[in-house]
Amino acid sequence: xxxxxxxxxxxxxxxxxxxxxxxxxxxxxxxxxxxxxxxxxxxxxxxxxxxxxxxxxxxxxxxxxxxxxxxxxxxxxxxxxxxxxxxxxxxxxxxxxxxxxxxxxxxxxxxxxxxxxxxxxxxxxxxxxxxxxxxxxxxxxxxxxxxxxxxxxxxxxxxxxxxxxxxxxxxxxxxxxxxxxxxxxxxxxxxxxxxxxxxxxxxxxxxxxxxxxxxxxxxxxxxxxxxxxxxxxxxxxxxxxxxxxxxxxxxxxxxxxxxxxxxxxxxxxxxxxxxxxxxxxxxxxxxxxxxxxxxxxxxxxxxxxxxxxxxxxxxxxxxxxxxxxxxxxxxxxxxxxxxxxxxxxxxxxxxxxxxxxxxxxxxxxxxxxxxxxxxxxxxxxxxx
Amino acid sequence: xxxxxxxxxxxxxxxxxxxxxxxxxxxxxxxxxxxxxxxxxxxxxxxxxxxxxxxxxxxxxxxxxxxxxxxxxxxxxxxxxxxxxxxxxxxxxxxxxxxxxxxxxxxxxxxxxxxxxxxxxxxxxxxxxxxxxxxxxxxxxxxxxxxxxxxxxxxxxxxxxxxxxxxxxxxxxxxxxxxxxxxxxxxxxxxxxxxxxxxxxxxxxxxxxxxxxxxxxxxxxxxxxxxxxxxxxxxxxxxxxxxxxxxxxxxxxxxxxxxxxxxxxxxxxxxxxxxxxxxxxxxxxxxxxxxxxxxxxxxxxxxxxxxxxxxxxxxxxxxxxxxxxxxxxxxxxxxxxxxxxxxxxxxxxxxxxxxxxxxxxxxxxxxxxxxxxxxxxxxxxxxx
Numbered sequence: 001x002x003x004x005x006x007x008x009x010x011x012x013x014x015x016x017x018x019x020x021x022x023x024x025x026x027x028x029x030x031x032x033x034x035x036x037x038x039x040x041x042x043x044x045x046x047x048x049x050x051x052x053x054x055x056x057x058x059x060x061x062x063x064x065x066x067x068x069x070x071x072x073x074x075x076x077x078x079x080x081x082x083x084x085x086x087x088x089x090x091x092x093x094x095x096x097x098x099x100x101x102x103x104x105x106x107x108x109x110x111x112x113x114x115x116x117x118x119x120x121x122x123x124x125x126x127x128x129x130x131x132x133x134x135x136x137x138x139x140x141x142x143x144x145x146x147x148x149x150x151x152x153x154x155x156x157x158x159x160x161x162x163x164x165x166x167x168x169x170x171x172x173x174x175x176x177x178x179x180x181x182x183x184x185x186x187x188x189x190x191x192x193x194x195x196x197x198x199x200x201x202x203x204x205x206x207x208x209x210x211x212x213x214x215x216x217x218x219x220x221x222x223x224x225x226x227x228x229x230x231x232x233x234x235x236x237x238x239x240x241x242x243x244x245x246x247x248x249x250x251x252x253x254x255x256x257x258x259x260x261x262x263x264x265x266x267x268x269x270x271x272x273x274x275x276x277x278x279x280x281x282x283x284x285x286x287x288x289x290x291x292x293x294x295x296x297x298x299x300x301x302x303x304x305x306x307x308x309x310x311x312x313x314x315x316x317x318x319x320x321x322x323x324x325x326x327x328x329x330x331x332x333x334x335x336x337x338x339x340x341x342x343x344x345x346x347x348x349x350x351x352x353x354x355x356x357x358x359x360x361x362x363x364x365x366x367x368x369x370x371x372x373x374x375x376x377x378x379x380x381x382x383x384x
Numbered sequence: 385x386x387x388x389x390x391x392x393x394x395x396x397x398x399x400x401x402x403x404x405x406x407x408x409x410x411x412x413x414x415x416x417x418x419x420x421x422x423x424x425x426x427x428x429x430x431x432x433x434x435x436x437x438x439x440x441x442x443x444x445x446x447x448x449x450x451x452x453x454x455x456x457x458x459x460x461x462x463x464x465x466x467x468x469x470x471x472x473x474x475x476x477x478x479x480x481x482x483x484x485x486x487x488x489x490x491x492x493x494x495x496x497x498x499x500x501x502x503x504x505x506x507x508x509x510x511x512x513x514x515x516x517x518x519x520x521x522x523x524x525x526x527x528x529x530x531x532x533x534x535x536x537x538x539x540x541x542x543x544x545x546x547x548x549x550x551x552x553x554x555x556x557x558x559x560x561x562x563x564x565x566x567x568x569x570x571x572x573x574x575x576x577x578x579x580x581x582x583x584x585x586x587x588x589x590x591x592x593x594x595x596x597x598x599x600x601x602x603x604x605x606x607x608x609x610x611x612x613x614x615x616x617x618x619x620x621x622x623x624x625x626x627x628x629x630x631x632x633x634x635x636x637x638x639x640x641x642x643x644x645x646x647x648x649x650x651x652x653x654x655x656x657x658x659x660x661x662x663x664x665x666x667x668x669x670x671x672x673x674x675x676x677x678x679x680x681x682x683x684x685x686x687x688x689x690x691x692x693x694x695x696x697x698x699x700x701x702x703x704x705x706x707x708x709x710x711x712x713x714x715x716x717x718x719x720x721x722x723x724x725x726x727x728x729x730x731x732x733x734x735x736x737x738x739x740x741x742x743x744x745x746x747x748x749x750x751x752x753x754x755x756x757x758x759x760x761x762x763x764x765x766x767x768x
Binding site: 038039040042043044045046047063067068072075076077082083084299300302312316317318320321324325327328330331332334335336 | 423708
């Protein structure tokens with residue numbers, strides 16, 4: 001099966017529901033991708049991922065390139081074989097992590113030079129190198145190298161970033177084409193729209209990339225510290241510029257309500273470390289909003305994390321038990337909390353797909369906000 | 385169902401196979417109990433424990449008393465409800481941890497005074513207090529308070545410890561009886577034989593406790609730093625003194641080969657942190673012996689931890705993947721390694737029960753040592 005995106009339903013409110021087909025399986029959108037940074041969704045086994053209902057996961061090129069190295073993963077038979085995950089995998093280009101994690105990163109027209117945060121060794125990622133690495137890792141959906149701007153970013157720097165991102169996208173497409181088969185399954189390239197919070201630069205970037213006819217488009221350079229309303233405005237603006245027949249992936253977003261809003265603007269794919277990272281720190285997401293399970297108020301609360309949740313954790317364990325696990329520094333705490341929060345996210349997206357199909361997304365969103373309290377005003381600025 | 389131990393088979397070599405019945409279920413012996421120190425077998429869920437084939441687990445009274453406190457566990461409905469484990473639970477008396485973990489412990493005829501290693505608060509554990517705590521925790525099998533000697537221990541101190549252990553055992557039996565029902569299920573008390581490495585003091589302790597007609601007997605004061613041959617000599621000596629119709633529990637032992645040897649001396653129950661603690665540090669047990677999965681020799685080894693193992697981990701993941709997880713500091717590593725090593729221990733015991741039933745334990749033991757390399761000469765001195 002060749003990579004395919006088909007629109008199934010379009011809600012009057014702007015949200016859309018579709019289906020993505022890859023050689024490792026088909027899944028419906030909007031979809032949330034759990035983040036498996038180093039070839040593992042932290043604390044969670046692949047069996048858990050199937051049970052939670054994950055359909056596609058994200059892995060980080062930067063991390064896997066440095067450790068264990070893309071060659072070792074290729075030798076294992078690729079990322080699916082290596083981590084025993086038989087469904088689709090999307091990899092980022094590694095560019096974002098170079099800026100946020102590496103020491104001494106330096107960008108030129110050739111690519112991004114940096115020193116490893118693990119051992120200080122020197123590396124150069126070029127547009128072709130990041131595709132080669134992703135080919136070796138073996139992901140189904142790959143990102144081209146882009147220049148992600150930080151926030152705030154002045155207009156000349158943003159213009160330069162957009163220009164360089166387009167040039168690198170052109171190089172990637174001319175070297176590899178938008179899609180090709182290796183090791184018996186198809187790989188596709190997504191372009192990444194930049195432009196910070198400048199509407200006209202977003203438009204320039206989107207138009208230039210759309211002309212390259214990528215199989216899908218990512219919206220990058222957001223959730224890097226800007227206020228939420230700017231994020232959501234830029235998302236809405238960018239989706240309106242992208243071809244309707246291609247999937248749109250909003251990188252690194254976000255809290256449940258941010259995902260709900262972005263879906264309303266026509267986004268199809270999401271990834272974020274928020275559910276997993278928060279869970280490891282003892283904060284989970286529920287139908288009532290964020291829940292800090294470590295809080296002493298839960299010490300004698302023998303009810304489930306979320307009475308409205310159908311996950312195995314909510315059926316089996318109490319808030320009091322999870323609170324004890326976190327309080328005692330037990331590794332089972334992060335594991336159970338992560339399982340629940342990923343289930344919550346994936347179940348939320350499944351519910352949203354259903355209401356879009358029924359054309360009742362806007363009514364559903366109102367109901368959602370009546371029970372879901374704000375996740376807080378925490379910045380998006382997290383490793384993704 | 386009242387607590388019951390029945391002998392099913394006696395191997396010519398001294399090993400025995402039996403069945404223990406409790407109100408939370410029946411299991412065959414010899415049996416290994418995974419250690420759930422703080423109300424969780426570290427990294428492992430109760431669903432995992434069922435899947436691994438665990439039939440009974442151990443929980444530590446000292447730890448649970450300090451955090452979250454036995455009252456909270458009682459409020460939750462007991463340890464089975466609290467940690468969602470429906471099979472039998474055995475608790476120790478807490479005495480051992482007081483000596484090994486607490487600050488400023490002091491022993492008198494009344495009990496053991498100590499300061500918490502968590503917050504420095506002062507506590508006194510008496511023979512009745514430790515039973516009350518275990519009643520609140522809700523274990524099926526409880527240990528009376530004993531005075532565990534360290535190694536080496538001079539003869540007068542050992543004599544005093546034996547005398548005090550007997551007196552405390554008498555107090556416990558006279559206050560509670562050897563068995564009673566609370567919250568709808570039966571609780572039984574085990575006595576603990578002390579005597580360090582003095583054969584005549586082991587004999588005195590065993591005889592005095594046997595006279596109290598406990599439903600079962602633990603062998604304490606071993607695996608506290610003495611050479612292995614002394615441990616095994618004392619085990620063989622002590623089991624020969626204990627009533628044949630009662631289960632014998634060797635506390636805190638040990639490596640696979642130590643368990644095999646102790647079974648040959650007629651021991652029925654074991655607990656030890658070795659499989660779980662080693663796993664968290666990247667060392668697992670396999671049919672070939674200890675395997676340090678973190679070693680770089682496994683970096684490109686895409687075979688399972690143990691090709692002879694039937695566990696889910698060995699079916700799903702490679703040594704190279706586990707090595708990567710440990711190398712990258714990923715929490716999934718300790719979890720997968722713990723799962724495998726507990727499966728290995730429980731499967732080993734299951735195999736041993738089978739050969740005892742068939743009367744071929746000695747031949748099996750020879751075969752076992754042909755493939756199993758020594759686990760090393762590491763001291764037993766571990767928290768249990």
